[in-house]
Amino acid sequence: MTYSSSDFRPSGRIQFGVFFQGVNSGTVWKIPEAGSQTDFESFRRLAQTAERGLFAAFFLGEGLRLREHLGRVHELDVAGRPDAQTMLAALAGVTEKIGLVATQNTTYNDAADLARRLASLDRLSGGRAAWNIVTTDNAWTGENFRRGGYLDHAERYTHAEAFVQLAKELWRGGVAGSAASPQQRPVLFQAGDSPEGRDFAARQADVIFSAHPKLEAARAFRADLIDRTVAAGRHPNELLIFPASEFILAPTDAEAREKKEWLRSLQIGPQQAIAFLEQFWGRSLAEYDPDGPLPEIDPVVEETSETRGSGFHGAKARQLADQWRAEAKDKGQSIRQFVAGQSARRDASFVGSYQAVADHLAEYARDGVVDGFNISPWLIPTGLDEVVNHLVPALQERGVYPTEYRGGTLREHLGLGVPAEVG
Numbered sequence: 001m002t003y004s005s006s007d008f009r010p011s012g013r014i015q016f017g018v019f020f021q022g023v024n025s026g027t028v029w030k031i032p033e034a035g036s037q038t039d040f041e042s043f044r045r046l047a048q049t050a051e052r053g054l055f056a057a058f059f060l061g062e063g064l065r066l067r068e069h070l071g072r073v074h075e076l077d078v079a080g081r082p083d084a085q086t087m088l089a090a091l092a093g094v095t096e097k098i099g100l101v102a103t104q105n106t107t108y109n110d111a112a113d114l115a116r117r118l119a120s121l122d123r124l125s126g127g128r129a130a131w132n133i134v135t136t137d138n139a140w141t142g143e144n145f146r147r148g149g150y151l152d153h154a155e156r157y158t159h160a161e162a163f164v165q166l167a168k169e170l171w172r173g174g175v176a177g178s179a180a181s182p183q184q185r186p187v188l189f190q191a192g193d194s195p196e197g198r199d200f201a202a203r204q205a206d207v208i209f210s211a212h213p214k215l216e217a218a219r220a221f222r223a224d225l226i227d228r229t230v231a232a233g234r235h236p237n238e239l240l241i242f243p244a245s246e247f248i249l250a251p252t253d254a255e256a257r258e259k260k261e262w263l264r265s266l267q268i269g270p271q272q273a274i275a276f277l278e279q280f281w282g283r284s285l286a287e288y289d290p291d292g293p294l295p296e297i298d299p300v301v302e303e304t305s306e307t308r309g310s311g312f313h314g315a316k317a318r319q320l321a322d323q324w325r326a327e328a329k330d331k332g333q334s335i336r337q338f339v340a341g342q343s344a345r346r347d348a349s350f351v352g353s354y355q356a357v358a359d360h361l362a363e364y365a366r367d368g369v370v371d372g373f374n375i376s377p378w379l380i381p382t383g384l385d386e387v388v389n390h391l392v393p394a395l396q397e398r399g400v401y402p403t404e405y406r407g408g409t410l411r412e413h414l415g416l417g418v419p420a421e422v423g
Helices: 040-052 084-092 111-124 153-173 195-204 215-231 253-267 270-281 317-331 335-345 354-367 385-397 410-414
Strands: 015-020 057-060 099-105 129-134 187-190 207-210 240-250 349-353 372-375
Touching: 015 040, 015 240, 040 057, 040 084, 040 385, 057 084, 084 099, 084 111, 099 111, 099 187, 099 410, 111 129, 111 153, 153 195, 187 195, 187 410, 195 215, 207 215, 215 240, 215 354, 240 253, 240 354, 240 385, 253 335, 253 349, 270 317, 270 335, 317 335, 349 354, 354 385
Parallel strands: 015 057, 015 372, 057 099, 099 129, 129 187, 187 207, 207 240, 240 349, 240 372
Antiparallel strands: none
8 A cells, every 4th residue: 555644644642651761961869859770669660650640651771881981980870770671571560551661772682582582571561562672883882792893883774674674573473482462563662863763763663762852843853754654655653753851840830940940950960060071071070160161171082982872972072172162151151051051952851830731732732743752750760740640630631641541552552553564
């Protein structure tokens, strides 16, 4: 069958997922209310709260090597996080409906082994499993594996596509030792935002985890994904969009704005501000005052490495230093103020009263620019409480949020049909 962009039909509703990503510049972890990033109780509390709020899915990120800073393990990162699939298997026993999404890498797994493990999670959870497909090409991560970082950057999606195709064939034919689940195979998420990543999602994924939560950017992203999905021979409604987002809520707009200021002061503390610059300067800046001006010395690296993650990788350090010093001086900003400003540029937050944010999200639902939002809580394990207790009821009153789960499987929650390769 041939499809066109005009076949797209907005669902008129939105859903939520929750992304448990660990310590980072968004998670506040140095206040008494902050819980453990590694204990099962934190995962259980968050997952059960999300399920009470009828969230479609609980989403776990996973890294294959501890991030490093100036050649050492990054002290402001989390260590000791449980394996994603092991944790989700445990959560399957204390939840009933919510989907369970495991981030798993196509470069450093074996397709048949991973397909079997994901099929097992899908079966034992009653059809609630999903796979967030990620790719890696760098040798730094590869040092943790015998075969190393053997992929050229341009080949990572070629390899991933072959990997996913094999997994789909195994699920369709029945993976040894694991019968098919009620949803046939795990739901497939994908988060690449490059043109290659978008095309890959259009061909292979059920849901794309996007970086475009703001309304106009979301509109453009949806239009682009519709075109790519149709070009891949699929109905445009077969690929759902869940942007990453943060919600800062309060009874009134004024209180929410004050809360955001308080939150940003905790997210970018003195240590985080200095560490942010050190990644680009390539040397210790411990002697600099975070409330003073940016360093007058030049970076000792030409280009930044991938050891702190993709957000820090590949920048022209010397060029950036000159640009940042000029900008900070022009605005009269300290190191801490400047770094906070850099984070604000990537701001994916919704800030306001419960009613105002609900009104805003209802506009997304009417336009059909997204299918939901993947929420990154700024506090673990209670960061979803206000969303579930106040925002969800306000959205339900507006008729744009589910009032019950559609069925027992994640595929049913999301309104997805039988996978094309199965049906």
